[in-house]
Amino acid sequence: MLERTGVPVKEQLDRVQPPPGHEGPMAVIECFQEIPCNPCSEACTRGAIASFTDINNPPVLIREKCNGCGNCMFRCPGLAIFVIDESYSDTETLVKIPYEYLPLPEEGTPVTALDREGKPVGLARVIKVQQGKAMDRTAIIWLAVPKGLGMTVRSIQVGR
Amino acid sequence: MTETEILVIGGGPAGLRAAAAAGELGAQVLVIEEMDWLGGQLVKQTHKFFGSKEQYASRRGIDIARILAGELENHDRVTVWTGAPVLGIYEDGMVTAQKDNRHVKIKPQRIIVATGAAEKVLPFPNNDLPGVYGAGAVQTLMNLHGVLPGRRVLMVGAGNIGLIVSYQLLQAGVEVAAVIEGAAHIGGYLVHAAKIRRAGVPILTRHTIKEAQGREVVEGAVIQQLDENWQPVPGTEQQLEVDVICLAVGLTPLADLLWQAGCEMRFIPELGGHVPYRNRLLETTRPGIYVAGDVAGVEEASAAMVEGRLAGLAAARSLGYGGPEAEAYLEDALRQLHALRSGPAGEKIRRGLEKLETMEGVPC
Numbered sequence: 001m002l003e004r005t006g007v008p009v010k011e012q013l014d015r016v017q018p019p020p021g022h023e024g025p026m027a028v029i030e031c032f033q034e035i036p037c038n039p040c041s042e043a044c045t046r047g048a049i050a051s052f053t054d055i056n057n058p059p060v061l062i063r064e065k066c067n068g069c070g071n072c073m074f075r076c077p078g079l080a081i082f083v084i085d086e087s088y089s090d091t092e093t094l095v096k097i098p099y100e101y102l103p104l105p106e107e108g109t110p111v112t113a114l115d116r117e118g119k120p121v122g123l124a125r126v127i128k129v130q131q132g133k134a135m136d137r138t139a140i141i142w143l144a145v146p147k148g149l150g151m152t153v154r155s156i157q158v159g160r
Numbered sequence: 161m162t163e164t165e166i167l168v169i170g171g172g173p174a175g176l177r178a179a180a181a182a183g184e185l186g187a188q189v190l191v192i193e194e195m196d197w198l199g200g201q202l203v204k205q206t207h208k209f210f211g212s213k214e215q216y217a218s219r220r221g222i223d224i225a226r227i228l229a230g231e232l233e234n235h236d237r238v239t240v241w242t243g244a245p246v247l248g249i250y251e252d253g254m255v256t257a258q259k260d261n262r263h264v265k266i267k268p269q270r271i272i273v274a275t276g277a278a279e280k281v282l283p284f285p286n287n288d289l290p291g292v293y294g295a296g297a298v299q300t301l302m303n304l305h306g307v308l309p310g311r312r313v314l315m316v317g318a319g320n321i322g323l324i325v326s327y328q329l330l331q332a333g334v335e336v337a338a339v340i341e342g343a344a345h346i347g348g349y350l351v352h353a354a355k356i357r358r359a360g361v362p363i364l365t366r367h368t369i370k371e372a373q374g375r376e377v378v379e380g381a382v383i384q385q386l387d388e389n390w391q392p393v394p395g396t397e398q399q400l401e402v403d404v405i406c407l408a409v410g411l412t413p414l415a416d417l418l419w420q421a422g423c424e425m426r427f428i429p430e431l432g433g434h435v436p437y438r439n440r441l442l443e444t445t446r447p448g449i450y451v452a453g454d455v456a457g458v459e460e461a462s463a464a465m466v467e468g469r470l471a472g473l474a475a476a477r478s479l480g481y482g483g484p485e486a487e488a489y490l491e492d493a494l495r496q497l498h499a500l501r502s503g504p505a506g507e508k509i510r511r512g513l514e515k516l517e518t519m520e521g522v523p524c
């Protein structure tokens with residue numbers, strides 16, 4: 001389980017994945033422990049992450065309000081928020097991941113997609129490398145991954 | 161001899177916040193820091209911090225250090241000495257320090273000790289080989305001096321420090337062979353653990369290091385599984401090829417000055433070792449000496465900053481500074497501390513503080 005391995009289990013992930021058939025991008029918040037932290041909720045100007053009555057509460061996404069903008073992603077010190085869009089295309093799902101390694105991948109190139117244990121699970125296409133001052137050196141990488149891997153791909157290997 | 165109303169010893173988050181708060185109320189403050197720079201542990205923390213806005217959550221530790229040091233620049237009542245270790249606090253209230261290679265005396269009316277914590281070590285065969293580092297040393301090498309500690313690391317300890325330093329090593333391009341942890345569970349925040357897991361680093365709970373290998377320097381390590389009673393399980397040894405063994409097995413308060421000053425101390429494992437007894441406003445049993453931050457109990461920068469503010473306000477108020485607003489500031493700081501510690505992550509700290517309050521623990 002998560003406390004032993006550092007990898008969330010299926011039941012936890014099932015609770016946070018976008019509802020089947022959802023159109024458009026939506027945040028997936030993989031933060032399951034009560035820790036004193038709340039910037040995600042403050043980052044979301046749409047009020048899609050319910051404000052915390054207690055700073056130790058785990059975040060709760062109000063799905064109807066989330067448009068997948070990703071503003072919460074780079075404010076999360078746990079790098080625990082991802083955005084996925086199952087409706088991206090007929091064959092691919094869009095996955096946005098926070099990324100703090102160098103070199104950054106190049107837009108348009110294929111990279112090895114990794115799962116939550118760092119195991120290669122296929123190829124991803126880098127759609128966009130989003131950076132900005134407000135993001136404070138956390139890049140957001142937009143990846144097109146094969147359909148079915150939206151809830152699997154959580155990192156990439158660049159080069160090598 | 162230098163006179164000051166309030167002397168703050170240590171320029172980490174606790175000390176810097178203490179100085180800013182006391183200065184804000186009108187007190188005259190001198191901060192003395194041993195290193196040539198301010199910020200304490202924060203100057204090595206390149207990751208974004210937890211907490212809430214009041215404690216600069218989602219800012220990187222290095223930037224929080226800059227913000228806190230910057231807050232003092234505009235204070236005409238706050239003086240800062242860097243590169244000046246404090247050497248002693250004496251019976252008559254005099255304090256000595258080394259400054260510009262000279263021995264200097266300071267006569268403060270109040271003292272806030274914010275000296276932080278020191279790393280613990282772990283006994284195992286060959287732990288004196290070059291290549292066995294504390295996590296703090298690895299961070300100093302890497303993040304202050306830009307020097308890689310080695311090529312492949314075994315991290316011992318899966319608390320927040322072990323997890324975060326592993327992440328920083330990966331960012332620097334160093335391979336992390338594994339993170340091992342004696343307990344059954346990962347002690348640090350699970351989102352930190354997830355970051356290094358998806359980078360391919362295994363975390364092995366109920367594992368310990370049996371020995372370091374190598375003749376002149378570390379060339380490998382043998383790790384071994386532990387059973388529920390923390391006893392090594394024979395036949396589970398694994399050899400890892402690593403050139404660095406990094407120990408992240410906890411911190412203990414750097415309380416020498418408090419001992420010397422005659423503050424009543426208690427051994428409270430939950431707080432990292434010997435800590436001073438103190439009241440709600442962080443004044444120790446020696447009147448006029450306050451504590452804040454990791455030296456009062458190993459915790460987090462977020463709590464250290466709030467404790468610093470609390471001690472700074474309390475010390476200034478005891479000198480007659482601050483009107484009714486000081487009262488409100490104090491209450492607000494106490495509220496923030498309570499909130500930070502109220503969840504499961506603060507359980508150990510709460511238990512430790514409770515022991516201290518009831519004067520349980522081993523008296524000294």
Ligand SMILES: Cc1cc2nc3c(=O)[nH]c(=O)nc-3n(C[C@H](O)[C@H](O)[C@H](O)COP(=O)(O)OP(=O)(O)OC[C@H]3O[C@@H](n4cnc5c(N)ncnc54)[C@H](O)[C@@H]3O)c2cc1C
Binds near residue numbers: 277322
């Ligand atoms: C790897 C790592 C990651 C961390 N990550 C986080 C995090 O994400 N979030 C978080 O909230 N906290 C984090 N922390 C914890 C945080 O850094 C500490 O809790 C915090 O720095 C404690 O502040 P302090 O002011 O009490 O002590 P310190 O930061 O240790 O500062 C003490 C200062 O006192 C000085 N000093 C000591 N003795 C003397 C003397 N005799 N004379 C003069 N000066 C002296 C020292 O040089 C030092 O500058 C992390 C710690 C580590 C090691």
Ligand code: SF4
Binds near residue numbers: 026047065066071
């Ligand atoms: S993705 Fe945008 S809308 Fe959705 S929770 Fe994050 S900040 Fe709010």
Ligand code: SF4
Binds near residue numbers: 031039
């Ligand atoms: S900011 Fe990230 S780590 Fe903090 S509570 Fe929100 S999701 Fe969890």
